[in-house]
Amino acid sequence: MTDNNEVLFVGIDLGTSRSAISASNGQRCAVDSYVGWPVDMVARKILRRSVLVGKEALDNRSMLDLRRPLERGLLKEGSERDADAVRQLLSHLLGLVGVGEEGRSGVKVRAVVGVPAEALRVSKQQLRNVMKGLVDGLLIVSEPFAVAYAVDALLHALIVDIGAGTTDLCVMNGRYPTEGDQRTLLNAGDWVDEQLSKLIQAHHAEATISPFMVREWKERAAFVGKAKGPVIVSAPVKGKPTQLDITEEMRTACEGLVPPLAETMIDLIAKVDPEYQEKVRNNVILAGGSTGIAGIDRALQEALKEIGGGRVQIVKDPVFVGSDGSLAIATDADDVDWEKLSG
Helix, strand or coil: CCCHHHEEEEEEECCCCEEEEEECCCCEEEEECCEEEECCHHHHHHHCCCCEECHHHHHCHHHEEEECCEECCEECCCCHHHHHHHHHHHHHHHHHCCCCCCCCCCCEEEEEEEECCCCCHHHHHHHHHHHECCECEEEEEEHHHHHHHHCCCCEEEEEEEECCCCEEEEEEECCCCCHHHEEEECCCHHHHHHHHHHHHHHHCCCECCCHHHHHHHHHHHCECCCCCCCCEEEEEECCEEEEEECHHHHHHHHHCCHHHHHHHHHHHHHCCCHHHHHHHHCCEEEECHHHHCECHHHHHHHHHHHHCCCCEEECCCCCCHHHHHHHHHHHHCCHHHCEECCC
């Protein structure tokens, strides 16, 4: 494994809602983090598949034991089926870049996997167990550190990775971040979905909605601040498709993210050495799928005026920035850095 020509490096961003992989052979792929098994013989006959992953699983969910096995970016505890689902998801991702369990052909695979900044040690061990047999070497890093590596923001920068399950924040001081440099919040995309669902149900009590409908509406029309136009959606009311105006519900749910994120950003910046705080304030980088909320960067930048102002920018490629950063870490890592997981 010392000859890079015999090793495929991969970076994996294992997300609650969407997972991505970047490989040193140039392949990049992203899938929804869902896995499902046919519920009965009828479903098996129709699907002709033993397991479905990603969008295919979502599209056929009525026939499946559907699992979203990552909770807050980590493997759910206490369920063998969820552990199997994570393994199926990882195997599927590796297969998409040509090194699935049946297609490795002797190629050694080294993987760097990003996890939330404050991941518990037990959760990291669960991930190590799931990865055994899929890869030969493993490194587990924090997701915001992987983002920082991808965009070369390793000094005097604050990374805010707003995902589905967690928002992870990390101050970069030109070294590997310590626990004190990082925070994990549960205020993230799933939290917005929950708030939006409650608000819609409160204001449109007779409408029938599902979590999948709410998530699709948020991904299509989420915003903070001034709306570009009304957010109109269709939902059954007593079985009849009905147009609902959820503009204010969308605004309220999305703007609920801003105070806890801003408070944590300011707290982390305040802990930076005084002479470097201005540099960090002016180098705040947003990543993660929830950066699709229109105006979230402007709202957080406005919040920094409390401590003298700053500059907030969104990464160019939120889907792959985490996996690209993990891949860059993989190619730069020394032999001694890798955990060997063969067998």
